[in-house]
Amino acid sequence: xxxxxxxxxxxxxxxxxxxxxxxxxxxxxxxxxxxxxxxxxxxxxxxxxxxxxxxxxxxxxxxxxxxxxxxxxxxxxxxxxxxxxxxxxxxxxxxxxxxxxxxxxxxxxxxxxxxxxxxxxxxxxxxxxxxxxxxxxxxxxxxxxxxxxxxxxxxxxxxxxxxxxxxxxxxxxxxxxxxxxxxxxxxxxxxxxxxxxxxxxxxxxxxxxxxxxxxxxxxxxxxxxxxxxxxxxxxxxxxxxxxxxxxxxxx
Ligand SMILES: [Zn+2]
Numbered sequence: 001x002x003x004x005x006x007x008x009x010x011x012x013x014x015x016x017x018x019x020x021x022x023x024x025x026x027x028x029x030x031x032x033x034x035x036x037x038x039x040x041x042x043x044x045x046x047x048x049x050x051x052x053x054x055x056x057x058x059x060x061x062x063x064x065x066x067x068x069x070x071x072x073x074x075x076x077x078x079x080x081x082x083x084x085x086x087x088x089x090x091x092x093x094x095x096x097x098x099x100x101x102x103x104x105x106x107x108x109x110x111x112x113x114x115x116x117x118x119x120x121x122x123x124x125x126x127x128x129x130x131x132x133x134x135x136x137x138x139x140x141x142x143x144x145x146x147x148x149x150x151x152x153x154x155x156x157x158x159x160x161x162x163x164x165x166x167x168x169x170x171x172x173x174x175x176x177x178x179x180x181x182x183x184x185x186x187x188x189x190x191x192x193x194x195x196x197x198x199x200x201x202x203x204x205x206x207x208x209x210x211x212x213x214x215x216x217x218x219x220x221x222x223x224x225x226x227x228x229x230x231x232x233x234x235x236x237x238x239x240x241x242x243x244x245x246x247x248x249x250x251x
Contacts, residue, residue: 017030091111101192117174163179196241
């Protein structure tokens with residue numbers, strides 16, 4: 001059997017749609033965004049993409065009030081429901097190190113953790129507007145990634161047979177996405193390079209092939225990363241899209 005991808009719900013984050021998800025569109029709307037981790041099944045190694053958000057109290061106090069996380073949404077419990085033990089994960093790939101993607105790493109005791117080097121260096125010393133995103137020491141927090149013994153990546157790399165990590169900066173300086181070769185085509189786990197399917201639909205009237213995400217570090221790179229993903233992907237799985245749960249696994 002070929003590779004399969006399981007999206008797992010690890011909580012929800014309440015945010016303004018026009019500020020975070022779709023730049024300048026629906027600025028009066030509030031949405032509950034899923035915090036998603038992705039289990040890739042079928043390779044020799046057991047692979048996970050991202051390790052999920054902070055606990056509910058921390059999420060509400062420091063990030064987005066109205067965020068939720070139940071005990072069964074903790075990553076190790078979400079994985080157990082599909083028959084995978086956290087300690088059996090061999091590889092964890094990080095799309096980036098924002099607070100909603102890299103908590104809970106201590107549950108994966110036997111994994112190799114991979115992150116882009118540009119992401120790690122920025123996360124360690126972010127500019128002030130990103131102190132909360134990375135839970136910086138500068139504001140008295142302890143970044144969740146400090147204890148992770150990372151292996152750093154600097155360019156496109158096949159990390160397991162059929163699973164390739166490639167740089168997609170823009171949302172954050174060292175963001176990366178994951179291409180998974182399945183029997184039905186290439187699925188790209190975009191991370192926050194693409195927040196929701198609406199980013200991918202664009203706006204033909206404005207001659208925009210894509211609709212930008214609302215939260216970004218470099219809008220030029222956001223656009224180039226959209227184009228790079230479009231070159232590689234037959235299908236995309238966006239970072240904060242509730243519709244990915246309409247199917248249990250892909251393909
Ligand atoms: Zn995110």
